[in-house]
Amino acid sequence: MEAKRRLLCLAGAILLAASLTACQSGDKTPTSGASTKLDGTGKTLDVFMGANTIYPTQQKQWFNDVAAKFKAETGATVTFETFASANDELQKIQTSVLSGQGPDVYLLGTTFTPTAYATGAFLELSADDWKKVGGRDRFLPATLGISGPDKDHEVGIPFASRPFVMAYNKDLLAAAGIDKPATTWDGLRDQAKKLTANGVYGLALGYADGFDPWKFVWAMDVQAGNPVVDGKKARLDDPTSLTAYKTYLGWLANDHVVDPASVGWKNAQAIAAFGAGKAAFVPMVSASSKVTLDKSAVAGKYAYALMPTVPPGETSLPSGGVGAASILSGDNVVVAKYSKNKDLALGLINMLTTADSQDAYYKTFGDLPTNAEEAKKLQSDPALAAIVDSAGKSKNTPFNGAWSQVQLALLNVVVQSIPDLSAGKVDENHLKTLLSQAQTTAQGALDKSK
């Protein structure tokens, strides 16, 4: 009896001790890590980001470098997973959020941040969290514009900035006697008309692109004083929207300054046409186009400029209009709420957004830094002046969980107008019908938004 009881006691004690140590090892590491140095020994941090199709090998190298550096700093292993398309990204997020497991850190496109926020699956950054990533002041104020609905509810930490500009062919403009690119959309149209001759078109556009069309329409709308989404009210059927669509589609149908084949083009094909010297302007390109263009026939003969900021039909910014040069574009980093390594994740983000890291990232991939100190350095580079300028003049798209749906509705109007466009016309009545459908869809989505 006695022996048996003693054995039981022993077993109980061992069990208790074991569970206590287990608790300790589970609880203690993060707190001690936060106060002094992060200790991630034996832990793995999973990062999910878009595959870089322009620099695939450099991206792999960057993954290795980041992992090695973070291992040296904290002892934790960092693994990277990539997605090839926005749809892959969405599905991964959906399954991870549903199952409560998956990557710890996600790099999201800026326009997707509102939708991600709406799911409530990502960490809202407290003042303390911001401190752990180097402080909110570390970042360019403009890049924080789409981190959350307001300053106290932010999920996205700006990581890279990719503002849109337009590239123009210096030789073609000089030959036509144009000294600098226009700053109004009407002016751009007139210049494009002048430049369209001998198989060269004024503008290169990708009417079949999955994103470009709504960016044009959004920019023109915002410049004319229509924010597209006003609180919970959709304003897609405003006269300014009709004008925007008519202008954008009219470049091909009425002004004939765009290659008719571009009804089937995506953005890459428009850049290729510009690179082959077949177009004088290619609007809605980011700094990453530099890689393609520097290898093309127009290498050394082109430059970047801000896209027009004065809406169609105007000569100056109307009252209420916002001179948006580009949508606020780039990547935000978010941390999943289900992540068991939050402090480590924030530590990694801290490491990735220092001036040095951002400098290395910019030099390899061409994405502009969000780190204020590093951005200041780049401003002095004349080749980048326009792009850095655009970064400062970018405006965020509405921060609403329904924005993806609104965006799709805006895009759908162009998709369904392509047959008319291909026949060389802009059918105003058809456009109005499509716009009222888009308005209904968008309003329906906004009504459901929380």
Added chain:
Amino acid sequence: MTSVPGRSRSADQRGSDKPRGGGGTTPVPVGRRPETAADDTAAGGLTPPAAGPAHGVPYHGRGVTRRQRPLWMLAPGGVLMTIVIVIPLLLALYISLLDLDQYTFREWVHAPFTGLANYLEAVRSADLVHSIVVSVSYSVLVTAITLPIGVAAALATQNRFPARGLVRSVFLIPYVLPGFVLGVIWRIILLPGGVANNLLGHFGVHSGLWLNGPRSFWALVIVQSWASWPLMYLLVLAGLQSVDITMHEAAALDGAGWWAKLRYVILPHLGGPISLGLLISFLHNVNNFTLPYVLFGVPSPHDVQVLPVLTYVESFQNFRFGLAAAMAVWSLVLIAVPLAVYLRVVRLDVGEREGRRK
């Protein structure tokens, strides 16, 4: 040599494969017959005494076999079916009753229950009806187009000729290419100013836009036909090979021409494979997502807004998971009705009885 249970119709016809003690009347459970017969005698009473094991009279034996079949042996298959088919289906049905979207899907079990609201919304939206019309009409067209091509190709490669193996392999290329690759290739071909338009231009045809507008429907029909005719070809080829060589010989001896041979000897044998081919092809087309998605992208042009792409857009672009599930259920119902009718007509589900009859 004992035939494996299953398609033993031909074995029965030949009469060379008499199972032990069963009398060879009910072909499907051939391998198990001795056991069941033994069970019959052991159980006794239930059957009239005439049902002896030596002369397996089908009518007597059947009632008992039915009742005493070892159904539990179906359990592994049943479990698998429950996991793979039944549970997801029930989940989809449940989701279709919820207001599940980007705001609620993190804790989807707590999403508001909305009853049939999603179903009503799906029916009220013109999109669903439109895409059902598009899906069904393109599927029927493609099936109708691929049938004669598949039959002709199978007949052409039936007889031996040099390099027949090579030709047969080449025929399968469209079918083995992944849908994504196929879509990308055809997209490049059909782009404005692409290969298709240049080629047609040589013949003086200025065709214009293929990937949007009314012609996009025909682009879909053409590309899908190109991609799916080998399925019909494969099934018909298999059917052709089951036609006994002696039939050809007999027909030849009787002086039948190629048409008479085709019409009265070969085609009657192809009824089964062709019906099956039509059915599979139709379902395959209705459910095809990759090709329209890659060819036309999203949002898809109005003329090619097929059902799977619409469902995809609703769930993965608009995050209306509940609504998308309701749409999927509607489409399931819509496919199931003609399918059930069709199955009755072609009797694909009554293989057992048909086998017994012969």
